[in-house]
Amino acid sequence: MNKMRLxxxxxxxxGLGALAAIYWSSLLTRPVTTSTTDSSVxxxxxxxxxDQYGRPQTEAVLNKKWTAVxxxxxxxxxxxxxxxxxxxxxxxxxxxxxxKLQFVFITVDPERDTPEALKAYLSSGGxxxxxxGLTGTPDxxxxxxxxxxxxxxxxxxxxxxxxxxxxVIYLMNPKGEFVSPLTHGLTPExxxxxxxxxxxxx
Numbered sequence: 001m002n003k004m005r006l007x008x009x010x011x012x013x014x015g016l017g018a019l020a021a022i023y024w025s026s027l028l029t030r031p032v033t034t035s036t037t038d039s040s041v042x043x044x045x046x047x048x049x050x051d052q053y054g055r056p057q058t059e060a061v062l063n064k065k066w067t068a069v070x071x072x073x074x075x076x077x078x079x080x081x082x083x084x085x086x087x088x089x090x091x092x093x094x095x096x097x098x099x100k101l102q103f104v105f106i107t108v109d110p111e112r113d114t115p116e117a118l119k120a121y122l123s124s125g126g127x128x129x130x131x132x133g134l135t136g137t138p139d140x141x142x143x144x145x146x147x148x149x150x151x152x153x154x155x156x157x158x159x160x161x162x163x164x165x166x167x168v169i170y171l172m173n174p175k176g177e178f179v180s181p182l183t184h185g186l187t188p189e190x191x192x193x194x195x196x197x198x199x200x201x202x
Contacts (some may be wrong), residue, residue, distance in 0.1 A: 020122035043071075043170060043178035045147040049106070049140055052118045052119035052133040061132060062176035065102045066199060069170040072108035073163050074121040079184065080105075081126070088128035090195065097199055100174075102174065103131045106163045108152035110141050171195060173202055 016053045020147070044059070051057045062069075068087055072080035084105070091098040105122065107113035113121075118133035135141070145152060152165035169183035182191050 002054055004034070043148055044172060044176065047140070047144040047147060049134040049136040049144065050115055050117050052122060052135075054115045055115040057132070058136055059176055061104065062172050062174075063175050066100050066174060066195065067102050067176075068106045068182065069106065069148065069172055069196075070105050070166050071108050071145065071148070071152065073107050074117055074161065075109065077162075080139050083167070084127050084131065084186050085182070085188070086191060087169070090129065090191035093188055093192040094196060097196060100199065101195065103128055104134060105131050106134045106141070106144060108141060108145065108150075109163050110135050110138055120122055144168055173198070 027070075037085045043157040044062075046059050049057050049060075056129075070080075070083055070087070072083065073078075086105070087103055091101050094101065105118075107118065113135050115133075115135060119134055122133045134144075136144075148170055150168075152163055155162050155164055169184075169191075170178055171181035171182055173179045179202070180194055180198045183192055186194070
């Protein structure tokens with residue numbers, strides 16, 4: 001294989017890589033709506049859960065505000081705390097628009113995450129103020145996770161088990177409709193840009 005052919009192959013690989021990067025970047029920065037898609041791929045929907053104060057909550061909690069919905073658990077050592085802190089910083093970068101945004105944290109570990117446990121966790125230092133924590137029965141959690149196409153899995157046995165779970169954040173509009181994903185790894189600035197763009201497009 002001569003040098004010219006190797007050069008052409010290398011250029012093609014670089015070009016394809018660049019196109020892939022542009023494509024995924026567009027997915028993260030362009031609002032995605034489910035209003036015109038088939039119902040089988042819809043993200044979000046009805047649920048019945050309990051908040052950290054023991055009050056019943058339904059999908060109506062998403063109405064009238066932009067909402068960042070995130071699945072996690074209180075024993076999570078890194079991703080969950082970091083995600084909540086990143087969201088808090090992103091909200092501050094939105095300025096006045098930050099008042100339009102709320103956070104909903106849905107546990108994937110209902111066995112340990114009682115309303116009392118959620119309340120203690122979310123009221124501890126370093127987390128955003130006003131996060132709505134939601135828990136429920138295993139069946140209720142399974143149903144809401146399915147509605148959001150979120151996955152989770154128990155890992156290990158005994159009291160020290162952990163949970164693998166989806167790390168994407170679901171940005172929902174004030175009608176409770178899915179608009180855009182905020183993927184794990186975005187900076188607060190990048191997350192704020194996605195949220196701001198979504199707000200302007202609605």
